[in-house]
Amino acid sequence: MKKITYDQLTARNSSQLKGKLEKAVIGIAGCGGLGSNVAIALARIGIGKLILVDFDVVEPTNLNRQQYFVDDIGKRKVDALEAKLKMINPFLQIEKHYEKLNGINVKIIFEEAHVIVEAFDKVSEKAMLVKSFTEKLFKEKCLVTASGLAGFGSANTIKTKKLSKNIFVCGDNKTDFLIEGVMAPRVMIAAGHQANKVVEIIDKIL
DSSP states (O other): OOOOOHHHHTTTSOGGGTTTGGGOEEEEEOOSHHHHHHHHHHHHTTOSEEEEEOOOBOOGGGGGTSSOOGGGTTSBHHHHHHHHHHHHOTTOEEEEEOSOOOTTHHHHHTTTOSEEEEOOSSHHHHHHHHHHHHTTTTTTSEEEEEOOOOSOSOGGGOEEEEEETTEEEEEOSOOOHHHHOOOHHHHHHHHHHHHHHHHHHHHHHO
């Protein structure tokens, strides 16, 4: 394997981020369509550490939008994603949790994180994570969530909005994947919004 330096990896980054990204710890709650794309975007720009959490394995139906390949089918998502991230950024620290997040373990798992990315499919899981922030469980952290990224159509309907002091949402807030399906283009656009918001937050807090 060819060796690179961290400076080479981050040479095209915005200069104002120098010294900040490598200090950042980001939690990824769910390693599916949103989570895998956000993680890869952050790995590419030289983020310091990712905390990956998912209790699922790769299935054939995941391949239309998630950052996995046919030979990943049957593997734990956290393991398959870790391997890809390390191929992109060998300097990245990765902490994996093959388990389901709940109101109890979420604080322990993401204790070190500066920002947490919500990348769940189920509304109940999204609500659980948002509730953790609204109840001041993470009053010093930021949450970047997503809502509305199904189907196809104008990319301009996907926006990033501030919900509260430390909660942001990316998406169109209306499309339902159960009705309209879910595919790579709009998922990747929403994930790009999430990753970009993470960078904005890191620039401000570190």
